[in-house]
Amino acid sequence: MSGSMDCACLIFTASVPIQLPINRTLAISLPQACNMDSVPVQCKAYGTPLPAPDRHFSTAIKAEKGRVDILTKFTENSDLLRTIENYRLALLVANPGVFVVPNHFDADAIFVVTQGRGRITLIHEDKRQSFDIETGDIIRVRAGTPLYLVNSDDIEKLFIVKLLQHVNRPDHYDVFYGAEGAKPESFSTEILEATLKTSREKLESFFEKQGKDAFLEASKEQIEAMSSREEGTGGGGIWPFGTQSKNPFNLFRKHRPSKSNKYGQLFEVDADEFKLLKDFDLRVSYANISRGSMTAPFYNSRAIKISIVVQGQGYIEMVASKASRKSGYEKRSSSLRPDTVFVIPAGHPFVTVASRRTNLEILCFEVNIENNVRYLPAGEGNFAQRFEKEAKELAFKSREDVVDWIFGQELYGSWLSLATKYLCKFCMTVRAVPLSEGDVKCHVAERRKHHLAAYRIPPTSYSMLKQRVGLGGSEAEACFCVCALLLQG
Structure with a gap:
């Protein structure tokens, strides 16, 4: 999608499969009269078709044992999203029994585990803390924090969605692997010898063994050893940010759904429950819309909604000003499928519809949530x-x-x-x-x-x-x- 799209419902697609295997549902029963096979397959914003897969995601790391994909800048497609130009979305997938080597990045981050289980370790100054992670866990990682993780499952892949907020520049972020950075050999030999108190010959031999892979296969014994150390069990955040904020916060196990009926459930977490979201001014939510159902139409007064389809199919409709910039409004619509990312600007009414064949499961990040109000155009409380x-x-x-x-x-x-x-x-x-x-x-x-x-x-x-x-x-x-x-x- 190219050009300026001030009122577009921005749609992105990815190639990384993300699945959240739970049977939780949100929403409203929608008549199939509004859910026929002729659901639009084009994003009507400025007549631009729905982007082809991989168009908006670049693969930062691709290996046999795992991969990391990065979404393009939000402001590349719409001036409406300048408020979130400092944010990026990334996807990580690690195969069973795979170790992700130590790394750090120049961005604050919120991790959400959308499938699988594993163990993550973070280093803060001279302390180490490790936590078991599972589907639904939300993890706050501060910029520059060294970390590593392992997929401890024998069968299931580990999927993590990352919302990143850059601390250097909005159009780029860097990931550094290893104790000295992405490429320790990038330092001069003299600097490495002085820093590590090791001879040139030993350093060259050491770094040759290290290799360039970010994903490594770990033995069962190594995984069991890392997993057996009791350094962290369930809680409400990531140490070391206070005794009330220990460990990952699980989206599904920590509280009851904010909305629920036989047509679906909506789980939401904000800074009131998970204090480490406060710096992000963020709400994290997960909606599972039953097949043949839809969310109630509403709009946010201030918040911008960044959503990624975890599982299922459907479509989205949004009301926006006409593309010609003349007075009046028109419908923007697009089909949704797994790995599609869509962004709803503040003030734009929208509705999300599940297909009649499958549930539609969506992970959402709502940015600028402070003083935000949800407005219903109709129904009880309109x-x-x-x-x-x-x-x-x-x-x-x-x-x-x-x-x-x-x-x-x-x-x-x-x-x-x-x-x-x-x-x-x-x-x-x-x-x-x-x-x-x-x-x-x-x-x-x-x-x-x-x-x-x-x-x-x-x-x-x-x-x-x-x-x-x-x-x-x-x-x-x-x-x-x-x-x-x-x-x-």
């Missing part, structure tokens, strides 16, 4: 409910009771819970058999008479709802929402 009577009637050109009825239905609360068996005949038809645009319009015209007669819905309300729901959407979506609202009421 901000239109707080408008004065006159403001409602002026803004929506309808009576207050009509506005309250349309925006206040439970359909658009935090989660949608409308059972499939309650859908109207038309919506069931669309769900079962994807229709062409012409067929949809024909069916909607027929069903409109049915809605008006059977449910006594005012024609003006039907039209108004159709326009609101169909912000670039289909007639079928509007028809479904009318049926659902009526049945809920």
